[in-house]
Every structure is written in structure tokens, then in C-alpha cells.
Amino acid sequence: MDRLKQEKIIEEVKQNNEIVAVISEYVNLKEKGRSFIGLCPFHGEKTPSFTVSREKQLFHCFGCGAGGDVINFIMRIENLNFPQTLRLLAERVNITLPNEQLSPTLLKKKEEREQLYKLNALATSFYQKILFQTETGKQALAYLEARGISRQAAEKFRLGYSPPHWTRLVEVLRKKGLSLNEAEKAGLVRGGTEGFYDRFRDRLMFPISNSRGQIIGFGGRILGEEQPKYLNSPETVIFQKGRCLYGLFQAREGIRKARKAIIVEGYLDVIQAHQHGVEQVVASLGTALTSDQVRTLKRYTKEVIIAYDADAAGQSATIRGLDLLDEAGVEVRVAMLPEGEDPDSLVRKEGTEKFLHLVEQSVDLFTFKLKYILGKEDLSTPIGKARAVDLVFALLSRVKNKIAREAYIRQTAAAVGISEESFYDQWRIYEYNLRKNKERLDIKRSSRHTNDNTHAQQLISTPEKKKVLLLERELLRGCLQEKENFGRIKKTLMGIECSSQLSASLLQQLIEWDVSGEWPPPASVFSPEIRTLYIELLTENEMNPLPVDVEGCCRRLRQYHLTREIQRLQKEVAASSEEKEGNTSSMQNLHEKLALLNELHKKLREEFPTFSGSL
Ligand SMILES: [Zn+2]
DSSP: OOHHHHHHHHHHHHHHSOHHHHHHTTSOOEEETTEEEEOOTTSOOSSOOEEEETTTTEEEETTTOOEEOHHHHHHHHTTOOHHHHHHHHHHHTTOOOOGGGSOHHHHHHHHHHHHHHHHHHHHHHHHHHHHHHSSTTHHHHHHHHHTTOOHHHHHHTTOEEEOSSSSHHHHHHHHTTOOHHHHHHTTSEEEETTEEEESOOSEEEEEEEOTTSOEEEEEEEESSSOSOSEEEOOOOSSOOGGGOOBTHHHHHHHHHHHTSEEEESSHHHHHHHHHTTOOSEEEOSSSSOOHHHHHHHHHHOSEEEEOOOHHHHHSHHHHHHHHHHHHTTOEEEEOOOOTTOOHHHHHHHHHHHHHHHHHHTOEEHHHHHHHHHHHHSOTTSHHHHHHHHHHHHHHHTTOOOHHHHHHHHHHHHHHHTOOHHHHHHHHHHHHHHHHHHHHHHHHHHHHHTTTSOHHHHHHTTSHHHHHHHHHHHHHHHHHHHOHHHHHHHHHHHHTSOOSSHHHHHHHHHHHHHHTTOOSSOOGGGSOHHHHHHHHHHHHHHHHOOSOOOHHHHHHHHHHHHHHHHHHHHHHHHHHHHHSOTTOHHHHHHHHHHHHHHHHHHHHHHHHOTTOOSOO
């Protein structure tokens, strides 16, 4: 497709997807003056710095700098590439994208997926009809009633019933002239020597949808005594069990409102909770969370509470999943359900309040693991105590926050029944050995990469490094505001090594573009890696048109680099003075360094007579 036509389509998609409406599906926005504000979904924050402008059709976070138009927002929050995003937004407003955009292979894949969605949608309606409108469905309805599921909830989750006969769905599909081979690919029917037959029979059907509400697969619970109790759709091109969370489509709003998600194990746990107004609940389809599920959840919330029954929660597969969440920066808590109870039975027997109370009382991951470890050891014997303490040390060593660790140490000492002093003594020995081991590893590692520029890496994530990054970013933003600024900024930035690769590449590409005119350059001229940063900077300028203090930023950067250089030289001088005296070449070297050092000091004093030493 030619460029002009493509741009027209992009424009059309953008115009029909009003940014405030789209973002409201993900972020709770409040109107404030001429814009809308909310909590940024891209970084954790307690006071809103995320701003959306209806007028400009842009979003910008004053906290983390994320920004752009509706397409940039969806790309980022749904973790999609540009064509996928365009398709999603087009589908949202029923715009048909011309297929010529897709390669023949992609087109074929797309058609195949659409066919599977269509077949699943049809099967869903078929099962629903059997459940609610036929004599055959009565038994399944009675089962639902016995499980305390209301008709309304059953409809919300589009529950159905697959009749016990062998070929009911096959007949329906055949009558509609649909391909049974395709239906086999969708996992709805099976092919045998005597022809096709229904995969799901005599089962209560739980349609599983993606985050857009399209049915991608099914779970079926047998009503009789047969095995297996639960039968799922096989993996298909649209259904990968490890990727989806049951109920997410229905829970999206609830999760955003509550700002947390509760993960349960089963379909009925989800439905029961929703029916009782607890709408931030999803099921993991198995106890072990996968990294794909973790990534999906992270788009919606930074806090997750696990509410599995006690046995399932303690399984090592479950705990691995919880560690994944923790590593992904999600705050994980575990609700301690009474032995033998799941959310479904709990809500039915004791009501929503009891369930919510347990959620409220949920413990953090460390406390949960501690309880679990201690529960397995016999703490009445010295050996048991020692073993428990050893296991807990491994947990403690992963707690990075010192204050939290101290609290955990006290907690553990009390739980194991030993004095805090002896616990600390043991802990110090453990920590010492750990550090030694780590140092040994580090030495090995650094001797392998002697050429690495560790100088730059040492700085990473110190507050100072953050300030420098911010200064560089401000300068780049400043040169997009005024072309006149560019010369001054170029001089400052080119004399130093940018602390981030992205800023360095953006600067390089700006320099290359400089000659040809239009300013700021169109985003399309930048390579995809730096385009996000570029769009963020442009957006920030749109939303915050106050001019960047270019002079100030340049000065502070220059001060920073001068003092860094002085510090580095001072260290070198100190090191070479310790070397054997009388070695003339090293003496010579030392003198040169001292001279350079003096010169730098002089420069610093001259350029910045009032500089106090910090940025
Ligand atoms: Zn942010």
C-alpha cells in the first residue's frame, strides 16, 4: 500500500479512537481543568501524574515521562507492535483495515484465527441455548443452582451445556455448511474412523475468552461420574492455556477499580466471587502461574493476592509462580484460606465478608513462605530448628530492603523460638559466606570481561546517575523545542559520553538529520528503538510548553563531568603514589596526572566559582 493511503488509514483509526475513552478502559481518569488525570499505569505511583489531553489527543506522565498518542499508549500497555496496535484499535471501532497491508502468509493466518473465533462463538451460543432453553439442559441448570450460581452470573460468563449425544454440535456445524476440519482445529470436534464427533459431551461449559472478550477455548466440567472431571480445549493457534487468565475480560474493570487482582484456582471460584460483587477476581487455570500470565496481569495491576486453597498454595509450582510475580515487581500477597476451603465454598458457606476479610488479612510472600517452611520442620528439636533457620536464611538473603529484613529476622526468631541475638549471630556468618562467594563469582566474571566499560556501569541506578539521565533527557527535549538550542546542546553533549545508549543514539540521529531542514524531524525518520523516547519528548513539549532551562542543564552536566574526571584522576594519583618509588616512567606519569588534575580544578573554579560540589 502506498504511504499516503497508509497515513490516511492511521489518521482515520486515531480519529475514531478518542484518547480519553480508550485510556479510560485502562486507567481511572478524573477530569481536572482542561485535562484528565489518573495514576500512571507504567510506573508505580500514589499521587496521579498521568495526564491525558482531549484537546491535543495526547497523554503524558510527569512522573516517568511516558507519553504519546492513542497508538503509543496501546502499544505500550498491551505490549503490541505497531501493526497489531493498529488492528486492535481498528477493530475496536469497526474499521476494516485493507488486507493488502498483510503479507499472504499473515493474511492466511489472520483468516485462520478469525475462523476459529467464529466457530468458538457459534459453539458458545449453541451450548448456551442447550443450557437455558432445552429439556436436555435442565440437569445442568439444576447443578448450577445447587452450586449457588445465579442465572445472571451464568449469563455474564456465558456458561453452557454440551449435550451427552455424540454429534449434536457436528450436526449444527454441518447444517451451517462449516468445515469440520476447521472445527477440529478449533478443538470443538474430533475426527475418528467413523467420522467427526463432539469433543465435549455432557459437560457444563465454561467459555474462556481473551482480554477482548473473544472466545478462545473452553473448559468443560463433567456432570456425571466420568473422568476426567475437567476437560479443556486443546492448544490451538488462538488458545494457549499458559497465556490466559479465566475471567480477565469480565474482571478488567474490577481490577482497575480495586487496583489489585485476586487470583483463584477454578472457574466456579471466579463466578461465585463476581456474583457476590467481588469483581477483581481471575483464575489461573492451574495453580502454577506462567511468566506470560504474570506479564498480562502486570498490565492491569501492581498488586496481586493469591487465594488458593491451603494445599494448592503450598505446592512448589505455586510458589515458583509467586516468585515470578515478585520478580516482575508485582506486590504479592497470599490469603490464608482455612484447610479444605476454596473461595467458592467459602463465599457460599460464610459469605463475601469472610472472604474479603481473609483477603484483607493476606500476608506478604515472605511471611507465607516462612509459615510454610516452619510448618514442615519439627521446631521442638534442636536439629529441626537449625534446619528451619537455614532454609529461612535463603529466603532472607533475597530481601533487599534492610528495614524489611530486620523485621523479618525478628519475626522468624520469634516463630522458631530462639533469641534474636543467636539468630543475628548465625545470620552474620551466613551473610559473610554469601558475600565471599559472590565476590569470588564477581572476580571471575570481571576477569572475563576486562574490556567492558565498568566505569559507566558502576554509576547505574545511583541517585546521581538518575539526575544525569534526567539532565540529558531535558537537553534533548530542549533542542526539540528550539532549533537554535541545538548548537549549544550539541556542543555540551558531544563532549561527554551520554549515560544512556538511547540518548546517545537519539543525539546521533538528530545530528545526522540537522542538515536537511524540518524541525523537529518527523518521528518516522527514527529507528524504532529510539522512536518511543523521541515521541515521549515531543509529547512532553506539547503538554508542558515551558522552555527547558538549557543553560542551567548544560552547566550542571559540565560540572558533573568535570568533578567525575577529577575524582577519577585523584584515585589514579593515589594509586600510583603507592607504587614503588624510583620507577621513573611511573613518576613521570604521576606528574602528568597531577598537572592535569590542577588544570581541571582551575577550570572548575573558573567556570563555576560558586559550585558547592553536588548536582
Ligand atoms: Zn508514569
